Amino acid sequence: MAEVQLRHIDKRWGDFVGVKDFDLTIPDKEFLVLLGPSGCGKTTTMRMIAGLEEATDGEILIGGKVVNDLEPKDRDVAMVFQSYALYPNMNVYENIRFPLKVRNIAPDTHDEKVRRAAEMVELTQFLHRKPADLSGGQRQRVALARAIVREPNVFLMDEPLSNLDAKLRVSTRAQIKNLSHELQVTTIYVTHDQIEAMTLADRVVVMNAGVVQQVGTPTEIYNYPANTFVASFIGSPAMNLVRGNVYKGTFTAENISISGLNSDVEGEVILGFRAEDAIVAANQAATNGVGADVFSIELLGEATMITVKVGDALIAVKADKEYSTDIGKPFFAEIPAAICHLFDAKSGDRISSMEGEK
Template identity: 85%
Template sequence: MAEVQLRHIDKRWGDFIGVKDFDLTIPDKEFLVLLGPSGCGKTTTMRMIAGLEEATSGEILIDGKVVNDLEPKDRDVAMVFQSYALYPNMSVYENIRFPLKVRNIDPATHDEKVMRAAEMVELTNFLHRRPADLSGGQRQRVALARAIVREPNVFLMDEPLSNLDAKLRVSTRAQIKNLSHELQITTIYVTHDQIEAMTLADRVVVMSAGNVQQVGTPTEIYNYPANTFVASFIGSPAMNLMKGTIEGGVFTAENVTITGLDKRLSGNITLGFRAEDAVVTDGSEAASGINAKVFSIELLGDATMITVKVNDELVAIKADKEYVTDIGQPFSATISAGICHLFDAETGERLSQPESA
């Protein structure tokens, strides 16, 4: 059992608030991702769990025990850093083995534990090499193996893929996903990459400016963002957000008219929809949707991304890969009420669900 509880955690440096009232229980074996832009407080939160930063107020519990006053080495957590932090003069084998030596684990068990960890991350053929002789992805796998060999209660991973190129990020992400399934150890993972969060997490905590914006499964956060910040941060491309007015169930903005929305709402509003949810028309104008000129075209391989302008903001819509047009040509797409997300124009908070058209 390795449940982690964060009870109203604050972190301040003078007047600056790094993390504000972080209150969450992370069940045993859950893979939790802390997601947000640089400076949002996600790494600070992880460092407080690890004991590398002291919480200004609140309690941190691991396995039911308050650990605020415990040294990092006494919290039974293993941390994987962005920078790998490998010993250059040691072989891969000795790098993986090092935590066992430091913790005075019976030397008779070292070889078995190291080989098991190396096998899990597919490094058995590289144990004799030094870190300088490895690729970035291999070095990160050494760091993972070094964490695995400790058999901790909790894994902490601080942006472990950010130094890798795009192809290596994909393969190493799959490695981490498989390890999580195999090891069944509570894992807290920090990233600014929403694709990593969506593909790895059981639950995601979206953070901004030290505050938790939303906690939920990847599906919940993608389908029901709590506010415009979450909507604009999750998704590739991010959710389209258009400012306009709503009256009698009809939303209007430049080049946009959408009908069938919540008739209880009136006044200024922000409407959002996903690029893949709009339907490109066959040349006729959309009765409920966007009618504008093409601003740009991007061929993605599996689709064509069409961008138009609404109120001087760029709005992206996915079309079939066979779709052909040119910049400046008329473009129309139907946006049904059922795919729309409605947000308060001032606060950005999510409003009621739209009524059926």
């Protein structure tokens, strides 16, 4: 049983608050992703779980045992770092084996454990090589194997893919996803990349300025963002956000008019909708949505992204890959009320969406 509990964790350095009142239970075998921009407190939270940082307030429990006063080596966690942290003088085999030696695991079990871990990350043929002779992706897999061989209660992964190029990032992400399914070990994964979070996580914790903004499955966070920060951070592109006014169920802003919204909401709001949910229209007369000149065009392969400017906001609409237009030409898109989200204009907190969720 490797349930991890964080009970009202704070981390402060003098007057600076790094993490504020982080309160969450991570069930056994869950893959939890801490997601947010640089400086949001996600890595500090992970380091407190590992014992590399001391919590200012609150309790950390692993497997039902309070570990605040335990040394990192006594918490039965394995950490994978962004920088690989391999020993350059050791070959791959010895790098993977090293945790077994320092923990005084019976030597006659080492070879089997090392080779099994290496096989899991497809490194068997590279066991004789030194880290300098490996690619970035291979080095990261050595770091993963070194964590696997420990057979810990909890895996901690601190932005393990951020040093890899785009192609390697995709393949290594698939490797981690497969390993998670195979190993069934509680995993806490830190990233600023929302695509990693959405593809890997059972649940995502979105953080900003040390405060948890929302906790939920990738689907919940994508479909029902708790506030404008989450809405603007999740999705590629991020959710379109436009400031305007609602009166008798109709939202209006420069070049936008959408009727059929929640009639209980009136006054200044922020309206959100996703690029893929809007529908390209032939002309203004056909639209309950946006009409403006094309600001930019991006060919994405599977689609064409059209951006228009509405006041100070840039609005993205995903069109068919065959769609063709030019910058400066008129563009119209229907924005059905059912796809819209409303947020409080002052706090940014969610008011509602139009899909029956209040």
